[in-house]
Amino acid sequence: MVKAIKVMLIPNNVQKTKMFQYAGASRFAYNWALAREKENYEKGGKFISDSELRKEFTKLRHSEEYAWLLNISNNVTKQAIKDACTAYKNFFKGLQKFPRFKSKKRSMPKFYQDNVKIQFSNTHVKFEGFSSSRKANKQKMNWVRLAEHGRIPTDVKYMNPRISFDGLKVKKLEKQKRRLQRSISRSYEKNKKGESYCKTNNVIKKEKLLLKRNHRLTNIRKNYLNQTISEIVNRKPRFICIEDLNVSGMMENRHLSKAVQEQGFFWFRKQLEHKCGDKGIQLIVADRFYPSSKLCSCCGNIKKDLKLSDRVYRCACGNIIDRDFQASINLKAYGERFAS
Numbered sequence: 001m002v003k004a005i006k007v008m009l010i011p012n013n014v015q016k017t018k019m020f021q022y023a024g025a026s027r028f029a030y031n032w033a034l035a036r037e038k039e040n041y042e043k044g045g046k047f048i049s050d051s052e053l054r055k056e057f058t059k060l061r062h063s064e065e066y067a068w069l070l071n072i073s074n075n076v077t078k079q080a081i082k083d084a085c086t087a088y089k090n091f092f093k094g095l096q097k098f099p100r101f102k103s104k105k106r107s108m109p110k111f112y113q114d115n116v117k118i119q120f121s122n123t124h125v126k127f128e129g130f131s132s133s134r135k136a137n138k139q140k141m142n143w144v145r146l147a148e149h150g151r152i153p154t155d156v157k158y159m160n161p162r163i164s165f166d167g168l169k170v171k172k173l174e175k176q177k178r179r180l181q182r183s184i185s186r187s188y189e190k191n192k193k194g195e196s197y198c199k200t201n202n203v204i205k206k207e208k209l210l211l212k213r214n215h216r217l218t219n220i221r222k223n224y225l226n227q228t229i230s231e232i233v234n235r236k237p238r239f240i241c242i243e244d245l246n247v248s249g250m251m252e253n254r255h256l257s258k259a260v261q262e263q264g265f266f267w268f269r270k271q272l273e274h275k276c277g278d279k280g281i282q283l284i285v286a287d288r289f290y291p292s293s294k295l296c297s298c299c300g301n302i303k304k305d306l307k308l309s310d311r312v313y314r315c316a317c318g319n320i321i322d323r324d325f326q327a328s329i330n331l332k333a334y335g336e337r338f339a340s
């Protein structure tokens with residue numbers, strides 16, 4: 001069975017720098033490969049295989065001008081070249097548009113890790129080549145902290161691991177937004193005359209900018225929620241069971257909380273209803289008082305004093321389980337009763 005898992009990493013500053021270097025090298029190799037293919041085609045040449053391009057790239061790595069590439073794990077650029085070739089091939093098969101060159105501004109920074117060399121512990125993930133020193137304290141550099149412990153099984157094979165800098169844009173935009181808000185409120189204070197105030201051109205300009213930032217943030221969040229919905233719906237389940245508008249329950253999901261706060265669960269549910277309607281999937285909404293998190297999925301006991309901070313549910317019957325996972329088991333059981 002193949003399962004896709006997305007987890008958050010918490011790199012320290014040195015690791016972060018290293019990751020951006022990897023992502024930069026990945027983008028460079030991708031663009032380089034694409035440019036080589038394009039150039040070759042314009043000269044009337046055929047498709048250059050990725051193994052050939054990789055050989056060329058190895059030579060490039062060892063040239064003086066591109067010495068910086070030697071600090072990057074070979075597997076990162078190798079995969080980027082492979083990706084570029086696949087995209088190029090797909091274009092000729094009519095499967096996609098001509099692949100775009102990746103830009104530093106537009107494209108999300110991301111890179112690949114070798115699936116054989118990647119390792120997981122319950123708390124950390126090991127990267128290849130962050131530190132090549134054999135000293136134990138330097139070797140630690142290769143281990144990046146995971147936000148959630150024990151999410152990824154440690155005794156399995158991994159396929160196609162990718163690291164992307166998600167949410168980076170959001171954080172930046174939120175910072176800009178807060179700064180603008182502060183600056184605007186300061187200007188209002190300053191221009192206050194008794195009960196009234198005068199709106200300067202500067203304030204008008206800033207307010208326009210703030211509106212723009214808000215739009216952008218809204219779009220990013222909606223896009224994220226839409227992608228989530230698509231992922232669920234495209235698996236063509238028999239039914240989908242969700243909780244009734246229980247925002248506090250949704251807040252427990254740390255990945256969604258921000259989006260839920262600012263976007264509203266309503267929007268998510270409306271959108272889900274639409275999609276389910278389109279695809280003929282039954283949407284079941286659990287009763288508002290259904291204790292999806294507090295119910296033991298083994299013995300049916302209800303743990304009334306379950307706190308938000310209890311990420312793991314421990315029942316007297318011996319059942320020990322991730323609370324979110326258990327809630328989803330319970331919602332599934334609830335849905336089974338009403339599925340037609």
Ligand SMILES: [Zn+2]
Pocket residue numbers: 296297298299300301315316317318319
């Ligand atoms: Zn139990």
